[in-house]
Amino acid sequence: MLDPRRHLPANGPGASEPVARIVNRYAEPPPELRLPRDDIVHEEREADGSFAYGGGPFVSYQRTLTDQRDGAVVEVVDYELAVPYFGFIFAPLVRHTLRRPAGDKAPWWAPPERLDARAATALGVLAAVGLIVGYLNTLLTQTIAFAADEFGSTDRAQGVSLAIVRCGVLLALVIGGIADRRGRRQLIIGLAIAAPIVAATGALAPSLAWLTASQAIARPLAMALGILIAVVAMEEMPAGSRAYAVSLLAMATALGAGACVASLPLADLGVAGWRLVFVVPLLGLVLVPGVSRRLQESRRFEAPHADARFAGHLGRFWLLAISGMLLNLFVAPASAFQNRYLKNERGFSASRISAFTLLTNTPGGIGIIAGGRLADLRGRRVVGSIALFGGTLCTVWFFVA
Known part of the structure; x- marks a missing residue:
């Protein structure tokens, strides 16, 4: 299980939204419910059957499934969104997405490639x-x-x-x-x-x-x-x-x-x-x-990087520079x-x-x-x-x- 906090500053919080919880009860659970998500969050299956954080814009994330005696399944998702200052805008969109069964595509409002x-x-x-x-x-x-x-x-x-x-x-x-x-x-x-x-x-x-x-x-x-x-x-x-x-x-x-x-x-x-x-x-x-x-x-x-040279890039550089000036x-x-x-x-x-x-x-x-x-x-x-x-x-x- 990955720790999403490993890349966040130790001297300050990484999110503006508090820990949130979603509880869903499925009388007839869909098959994809037991599959790891790979949309706005990448899940990793744990040994106990729960799903932990594997990637995504969260400070913490955990999804658990509990089988009921009547055949229903209760899904509990606990997460903390890693979006300071503007988390209140994305919170309802994230909540709506996580309420649905697992998907393999990012929703329309999310970036095409998932953020960590x-x-x-x-x-x-x-x-x-x-x-x-x-x-x-x-x-x-x-x-x-x-x-x-x-x-x-x-x-x-x-x-x-x-x-x-x-x-x-x-x-x-x-x-x-x-x-x-x-x-x-x-x-x-x-x-x-x-x-x-x-x-x-x-x-x-x-x-x-x-x-x-x-x-x-x-x-x-x-x-x-x-x-x-x-x-x-x-x-x-x-x-x-x-x-x-x-x-x-x-x-x-x-x-x-x-x-x-x-x-x-x-x-x-x-x-x-x-x-x-x-x-x-x-x-x-x-x-x-x-x-x-x-x-x-x-x-x-x-990150260590080699010294960059302008050779081979001057044409595009001047095109962008002149375009910006004319604009x-x-x-x-x-x-x-x-x-x-x-x-x-x-x-x-x-x-x-x-x-x-x-x-x-x-x-x-x-x-x-x-x-x-x-x-x-x-x-x-x-x-x-x-x-x-x-x-x-x-x-x-x-x-x-």
Whole structure:
């Protein structure tokens, strides 16, 4: 019998869900009831006829069968889910699956390739950090239109400000290099502390120039944090579930961005109300102690590996780099000036902008999950091409409508 806790940190819990129990009584037990499961959990048959943990996203797992005098069979499943912070979302889905007899395929909501306890714990922790990333990366684009009104800044000044902030990506590259040499964990924890604090200084900015200066540091820190959690996800997840993991991280990041959008009505409190939106990310510091306890250094970084060379990879690298640059040439202005457009051209208040953004972006969560699963099953190239083409057309239609 394997111990799912062997890969979890000794100084902190691996799950957010308490031990759960499922009891099923079968008057006419199906034959597969006495077979080991191999869907979201891999079971191993014990000498006493029970089934123990053999793999899956659980801190503990045990299934026992008891024959009754009337021929019925009582099945008892005890388990503890290894998904911190977001376990409440997966708990009912896991419970529904475990209530059914053994299967040999993952359910529709699960990753194509089963996660172990360590991978599931890492994904939950990284998703929690993604909330901070999403809020901070959305902060300036959501508030600059309101800050510009207080400072009396023009559209051109806003564009220059956003361009300067985006140039800070060079700092993110430096941090990425440090992570390759010294590891990911400590940098993730440090950035999760530093980025919200630096971003919060924007609430004290006396001018657009000062706001730009603070965000030119805070935004790259948040970008670096987002890059590092994606890297750790790739290094911790099994090969067949990496796109699924990235889609869940994207959902968590989008949830953080949604929290920023939901905070936007604070800007309606007065001409300086937008400053309160910069204070909110300090609440993300509450997550840091739990992240520090649960997050481990990635397996791939810790494992011995040969020195990598770029030879043979430069073509694909430049293709992805240029594609990302061209995508951002389109996406960055569209996202940066959306609120200005809605505010000045459509007469939206901060509250209406918040409601509009939440209502129009929330359904996209379905596409993120579906796209991640399809990318794992069908390949990244086709799914990415369709998503890029469709997303571009819809964004253009938004501004010309």
